[in-house]
Amino acid sequence: MTKSFLTIAIAAFTLIACLPQSHAEVAVGEAVPEFTVTDSKGVTHNLSDFKGKNIVLEWHNPECPYVVKHYEPKNMQGLQEKYTGQDVIWLTINSGAEGKQGHVTAEEANAMKEEKGIKSTAYIVDASGEVGKLFGAKTTPHMFVIDGEGNLAYAGAIDSDSSFKSEKIEGATNYVAAALDSLAAGEPIEVASTKPYGCSVKY
Amino acid sequence: MKKHLFVFWIMASLLAGAFFIAPDRAFAMEGATTLIAPQVSQPAEEPEKYVSVQLIADQTQGLTGEETITLGIVQRIAPGWHIYWKNPGDSGAAAEVEWNAPDTFIFSDLEWPVPKKLPFGPLMNFGYENIATNFVTLTLPENIPPMPFQIGMNIDLLVCEEICIPESHQASIVLNGTVPPSAEIMEEMRNSFPSDKGWDAAYSTRGSNFILSVTVAEGESLQGAKDFELFPEEWGLIENVAESSANIDGNVLTITQAHGERDFSEVPMSKMVIRYTDGQNIPRGVRVSAMLEGASASDIAKADGASVDIFLWQALLFAVLGGLILNLMPCVFPVLSMKALSLCKLKDKEEAKARLSGLAYTAGVLVSFAVIAGALLAFKAAGAEIGWGFQLQNPFVISLLATLLFVIGLNLAGLFDFSGRFAGIGSSLVQKEGASGSFFTGVLATLVATPCTAPFMGVAMGFALTQPALISMSVFLMLGFGLALPYLLLAYIPALRHVLPKPGPWMERFKELLAFPMFASAAWLVWVLSQQAGSIGVLILLMVFVALAFAIWTFKNLAAQGALRWIGLSAAIIALIFSAFCLSSLHGGMMVPGQSAGADQNWESFSEPVLEGYLEDGYPVFVNMTAAWCITCKVNERIALDTNATRKLFETRGIKYLKGDWTNQDPEITKYLDRYGRTGVPLYVYYGPRDENGARPEPKLLPQILTPAIVEGEITGS
Numbered sequence A: 001m002t003k004s005f006l007t008i009a010i011a012a013f014t015l016i017a018c019l020p021q022s023h024a025e026v027a028v029g030e031a032v033p034e035f036t037v038t039d040s041k042g043v044t045h046n047l048s049d050f051k052g053k054n055i056v057l058e059w060h061n062p063e064c065p066y067v068v069k070h071y072e073p074k075n076m077q078g079l080q081e082k083y084t085g086q087d088v089i090w091l092t093i094n095s096g097a098e099g100k101q102g103h104v105t106a107e108e109a110n111a112m113k114e115e116k117g118i119k120s121t122a123y124i125v126d127a128s129g130e131v132g133k134l135f136g137a138k139t140t141p142h143m144f145v146i147d148g149e150g151n152l153a154y155a156g157a158i159d160s161d162s163s164f165k166s167e168k169i170e171g172a173t174n175y176v177a178a179a180l181d182s183l184a185a186g187e188p189i190e191v192a193s194t195k196p197y198g199c200s201v202k203y
Numbered sequence B: 001m002k003k004h005l006f007v008f009w010i011m012a013s014l015l016a017g018a019f020f021i022a023p024d025r026a027f028a029m030e031g032a033t034t035l036i037a038p039q040v041s042q043p044a045e046e047p048e049k050y051v052s053v054q055l056i057a058d059q060t061q062g063l064t065g066e067e068t069i070t071l072g073i074v075q076r077i078a079p080g081w082h083i084y085w086k087n088p089g090d091s092g093a094a095a096e097v098e099w100n101a102p103d104t105f106i107f108s109d110l111e112w113p114v115p116k117k118l119p120f121g122p123l124m125n126f127g128y129e130n131i132a133t134n135f136v137t138l139t140l141p142e143n144i145p146p147m148p149f150q151i152g153m154n155i156d157l158l159v160c161e162e163i164c165i166p167e168s169h170q171a172s173i174v175l176n177g178t179v180p181p182s183a184e185i186m187e188e189m190r191n192s193f194p195s196d197k198g199w200d201a202a203y204s205t206r207g208s209n210f211i212l213s214v215t216v217a218e219g220e221s222l223q224g225a226k227d228f229e230l231f232p233e234e235w236g237l238i239e240n241v242a243e244s245s246a247n248i249d250g251n252v253l254t255i256t257q258a259h260g261e262r263d264f265s266e267v268p269m270s271k272m273v274i275r276y277t278d279g280q281n282i283p284r285g286v287r288v289s290a291m292l293e294g295a296s297a298s299d300i301a302k303a304d305g306a307s308v309d310i311f312l313w314q315a316l317l318f319a320v321l322g323g324l325i326l327n328l329m330p331c332v333f334p335v336l337s338m339k340a341l342s343l344c345k346l347k348d349k350e351e352a353k354a355r356l357s358g359l360a361y362t363a364g365v366l367v368s369f370a371v372i373a374g375a376l377l378a379f380k381a382a383g384a385e386i387g388w389g390f391q392l393q394n395p396f397v398i399s400l401l402a403t404l405l406f407v408i409g410l411n412l413a414g415l416f417d418f419s420g421r422f423a424g425i426g427s428s429l430v431q432k433e434g435a436s437g438s439f440f441t442g443v444l445a446t447l448v449a450t451p452c453t454a455p456f457m458g459v460a461m462g463f464a465l466t467q468p469a470l471i472s473m474s475v476f477l478m479l480g481f482g483l484a485l486p487y488l489l490l491a492y493i494p495a496l497r498h499v500l501p502k503p504g505p506w507m508e509r510f511k512e513l514l515a516f517p518m519f520a521s522a523a524w525l526v527w528v529l530s531q532q533a534g535s536i537g538v539l540i541l542l543m544v545f546v547a548l549a550f551a552i553w554t555f556k557n558l559a560a561q562g563a564l565r566w567i568g569l570s571a572a573i574i575a576l577i578f579s580a581f582c583l584s585s586l587h588g589g590m591m592v593p594g595q596s597a598g599a600d601q602n603w604e605s606f607s608e609p610v611l612e613g614y615l616e617d618g619y620p621v622f623v624n625m626t627a628a629w630c631i632t633c634k635v636n637e638r639i640a641l642d643t644n645a646t647r648k649l650f651e652t653r654g655i656k657y658l659k660g661d662w663t664n665q666d667p668e669i670t671k672y673l674d675r676y677g678r679t680g681v682p683l684y685v686y687y688g689p690r691d692e693n694g695a696r697p698e699p700k701l702l703p704q705i706l707t708p709a710i711v712e713g714e715i716t717g718s
Helices: A002-018 A063-069 A075-084 A108-117 A131-136 A176-186 B003-026 B185-194 B297-303 B312-328 B331-342 B348-382 B395-413 B433-449 B453-466 B469-492 B493-498 B506-513 B513-559 B562-585 B610-618 B631-641 B644-652 B667-675 B708-717
Strands: A037-039 A045-046 A055-059 A089-094 A120-123 A143-144 A154-155 B053-059 B068-079 B082-089 B094-099 B116-120 B123-129 B132-138 B149-160 B164-175 B198-207 B209-215 B227-234 B244-251 B252-258 B269-277 B283-292 B620-627 B656-661 B683-687 B698-703
Touching: A037 A120, A045 B053, A045 B506, A063 A075, A063 B164, A089 B683, A108 A120, A120 B185, A143 A176, A154 A176, B053 B149, B068 B082, B068 B123, B068 B164, B068 B185, B082 B227, B094 B132, B123 B132, B132 B185, B198 B269, B198 B297, B198 B493, B198 B656, B209 B269, B209 B283, B227 B244, B312 B469, B331 B433, B331 B469, B331 B506, B331 B513, B348 B433, B348 B469, B348 B493, B395 B433, B395 B506, B395 B513, B433 B469, B453 B708, B469 B493, B513 B562, B610 B620, B610 B656, B620 B631, B620 B667, B631 B708, B656 B667
Parallel strands: A055 A089, A089 A120, B198 B283, B620 B656
Antiparallel strands: A037 A045, A055 A143, A143 A154, B053 B068, B068 B132, B082 B123, B082 B149, B094 B149, B116 B123, B149 B164, B198 B209, B209 B252, B227 B269, B244 B252, B269 B283, B620 B683, B683 B698
């Protein structure tokens, strides 16, 4: 039964994929369509609320080793703290479907923020995968940067080392930090698109 | 069928396992790290692992140095779990290996077996289940002492079911010890690796599609192959999860899949693995190095429905053939025959004169082609949306050509002989054999040849226009060479001239006869003009004909008689001015689209919004791109499209018939042609109805030569 459901699901997806607009709706350099999310505290955010500010979207799955790679040594929290301090909006998004590994409820998310010291602006439980699919988020962590004008400025990996080892963070180029720094300095972003690495988003 | 590969794998791995368990006992005495079955190598306190790793080699004994041996990293994977290929797809990670051996040991990069598609929800990964082996080529340093030594490695890999677990493994192998070689098993494992065929491959983007085209090398075949799956080693070239479609046409394999998120200009070259099932139902993999191209030659050949791949030399050959065929066109044949007959008058001793004439004629043709091609390329480079036949999209050019053909017709028919004072354009069709006369005959032949397109030229032109300017120019020049070739041969080989009938009074009759194909060509151009400039345009052009004929007649009859000479001359000049004025009025401005639509018209004019509207509403749609000056188009319409049977077929199937008229410039149509790899008309595309799942099949390109059966076959899918 699950198998036939899976087959149908795959077939349905393939169909969607075959339609002309098969790609995620958002492409680097293009305007991000308006979207609305509700965070784990119950606050509603619209993309347009953040006009003029740079936004980071971080796809999260607390159990994914590649996420753990950046959370265990507090690398991700450090980035969150540094850039939210520079008036950047940082949304940590969990598109894990209910029942899948890494899925959290809003309460669990709040507890986790506390426990792990997550410093992002808001944690968004996107169990339906709506936001994830809008952006074509494939991995955790898959990172997106939206500039103040609402255009997608960066999409891809958090850094240049795709291993799951925390000790490799040092020495890797952090593309998100580089993109945010370039935006702040009004300079063009050198690397605007990379292959995201990590676990699959568990839609 | 695809399972074969993996059934084999499991068997191979069982065999391999048997080899490994046997030699265990040997190692204690050699003081080397024991090679034991990895399943038991995990210390009890370590978490459970989902992959076990073993290192094997094709040569293990009697190594003295400088040998090249192959190592195999065998990774057995727990049921339901998978590991990743070099390009893991949407998520995941490829294994990373570090070798533990002195620097003098040179290890190659990992070789990867043919991967498998591993769908996961809306994502697609590329990897392996059950078992996978990477090969590595190790070049040993010189002078290895005959003692056991160990090669060790560390491999970091990611193993996933639904969740992912990173694992680190160590493995090693002792060489020059008692470990037996695994050459036989590794030889069989080779079957699961893609073979590097070195086949020519190129990829390009068309609309939202990624297109890979692979030319199978001579002597090899993909006959009967199916179930093609594409695995680019570079990320982001394809939408990994999208379905691909494969098409084999002759020796060209084309795989189309939705375009990935990456800007292709970042990736000028990528290796790609193509997995397929061959004619004997055996799973295979082939690896090619594909170069990025704007549009590859084979795409064009494919889009044209030609069963051959077009290489440069083939395009050049086609161009020569096309040029040869042009000689037989009704507009060119008379010019050439008169020129050829003039050669017969030359005595054999006038060999040099004949040769000079041949060369001059060829030069005239080539220079004219170079001018036309140069103009075309310049327009294209300037970004104009034009294709082959662009010259004919201008009613002024059409009128000039029609007038030219008409005047030549009058000359052939005997109304007048060109005399010295008309020296210039084709002044000496028969009378003079001077080099300049021959040169201008070449120019004339080219001019009158332009309205005639030969079937062979379509492919060559299509190829030419997608190529760099140098190649385009070569193709055009070869076309010209083909046009000039018969005359050139006649000029150079006296024996050929002897085959021609002896000159005599019959030549005069023959010359007059040749006037009629000229008039026919002119009449056809008048009709083309009627499509471009309406009935007024036709009237003006016909008036030009009359005025010119009158001017020529007055010149001929009155020029000799002193008294009336001036009256005649004035009349002739007035007629000429009138002609020039009329012709110039056709120059732009007067475009009136043809209004030939009758009450029973079963088509609508093509436009992108109309097409999109119909496609969205789920109608099947047939698109016909045509032009009044395209004879093939008109013949196809008459024979295959505008027939009662086809009309009925369209009606019963609810097919919306859209016709795009490219008689005049139309950037929208040019863009549409370009989408299907064409630079000219005709183009027929059929968009089938949605199937029961609501999916629309890929649009079908119909051949350039249609019959009712072809149309019906493509539409009914039989």
